[in-house]
Amino acid sequence: MYVYDEIDQKMVDQRVAQFRDQTNRFLAGELPADEFQHLRLRNGLYIQRLAPMLRIAVPYGMLSSTQLRKLAHITRQFDRGYAHLTTRQNIQLNWPKLEEVPDILEELASVEMHAIQTSGNCIRNITSDQFAGVAVDEIEDSRPWAEIIRQWSTFHPEFNWLPRKFKIAVTGAEKDRAAVQVHDIGVRISRDAGITQFEILVGGGLGRTPVIGPVIKQGLEPKHLLTYLEAILRVYNRYGRRDNKYKARIKILVRAMTPEVFAEKVETEWNNIKDGEATLTQSEIDRVKGHFTAPDYEELEDLVPDIDDRITDNSGFSDWLQQNVKSHKQSGYSIVNLALKTTGTPPGDVTDEQLELIADLADKFSFGEVRITHEQNITLADVPKKDLHSVWLALVDADLASPNLGLLTDIICCPGGDYCSLANAKSIPVAEAIQRKFDDLDYLHDLGELDLNISGCMNACGHHHVGNIGILGVDKKGQEFYQVSIGGSGYEDATLAKILGPSFAQDEIPDVVQKLVDVHLKNRQGQERFVDTYRRIGIEPFKKSVYSS
């Protein structure tokens, strides 16, 4: 993974000192609250319902075991012994004290971490594919490009006060695990006759107005990546709406101008700066790529009899193997996924002790690195197949072996009304009620792949628009209600879910979900996924089943 040099480190250290000064001035009454709000947000610090919330950046989800241990220490020392993984591959602390945040940042900086631009109307954490570098369907490792964009966007002086927040995702595989079609900018890496090139999508997004982003540029040469992004950001910074925060995202501008006209504007701006100093040099591309070379893989047998034979032996291990372990591009290795979706624990929450155990497993079995996924899970990307049983045993002991990756109970869920001051409704208890109802693993396996996403408000942090089943918390005359939609997808076949009809009370939701999957089970052909059944038969049978009393 990327390792800081002196300059990267200095940049982060300076931000800690700057933020300490800003915090001290605020506490001393020298910095007005309205100004401090913007400054602290640019460092990931929110004031939430019960306490401040600090969002820590995890660029494209990559973490070292050293960083995991530091995070465990921070949650113990400054918080309540747990952390929350977000849908943008970041980590949140729910109970820090405002006056201690500079100390937390100093601890983070000591392990090359920070909270820079994890909130505010600026370019946010760059996200990518959690299987980058190890996926069997990979075209090119997306991480070097994500890192190049991260550096360019960090403290960009021109783009720190945009009309609204700005999210960029990069994918370099056939399957889009980074949801690039629902980002402000999506970068898709492809190859043409062996030569790397980029396809640029702009103006996708979820939130109040969900949009699938159109492609505005094909065949972009890698060396032009930063000048092209600069041109997009400049057009947005100048012309994006600032009169209404609900109409300020770039998707509204792209839609108002039309993608064609927007692309022309970008092209004109780009021609002014193209081939200028900001054009990437081959030595910089090589320097960054040098941080993402393959680890020191051993020559291992791909067939491991006592593992391969277990796939169907009906033990807990085989369930986990089948569901949570994915193929690796290196012979003899596997990708292990920890679904942080154990019933009774809020989706994406992880304790200090679990973080430390994961760090130990990473050191012992996966070259000391892990990745956070946008599904709020953790990936050990390079586990020798022969060690899978040992890893599983350790995970079982730590309550981290939940074998439900990609199934109905692997719910993406925002913190909701329990924590977030923006939320209209709670989301964690809804997730738990669904998990409790669907507790039969064989049934879940039979149901197959099914993304169920919950957001507590229309800001859509829980990505409900792209869930096969999406649940949105709404406020109806002061009561918490839930609107259900179906048919969404956040992958390469990205689709926005359609609203089923009138919303439901919280305690009705598990039964509604039951009725929806019943329609699927009754109508599916072969092993068809829920979303494919929906695409074939349409929304009506689902509506009918849910609303006929």
Add this chain to the structure above:
Amino acid sequence: MTQLIIDGKITTSDDQEILPLEEFLASGDKSTGVWLDAHEEVETLSDFIGKIPVVALNFPTFADGRAYSSANLLRRHYGFDGELRAIGDVRIDQFEQMARCGFNAFELADGQNAQQAIERMQGFPVSYQHTVDRSPLFRQR
């Protein structure tokens, strides 16, 4: 009294005439200063760039970032080398960003401390991007 910082020096007097864009464009004399609000486009000045002594760009609020792009375009695209002045809601925590986008003069908002502003002008001595004052960091690595 308005506090003004020009090229790192604190001053209070300023007899520079600065016209709103519309008046400036209507006037036959292009040797006065001109000020643009955040939504007004620097492209309108393209024919007079060499003649204008001062361009002032307004920040309606410190959270409105349009003037950073305007400044960048004036300096880098149009090669404007006169005084580029930040006016409006100009606060010290944004000084570094303003300077890096090409502002060299700052009319401070009420209540801002000019001495602190100058101390913060330098900001971070290292940065990643290509801006008015610096090459991209990767060209020096």
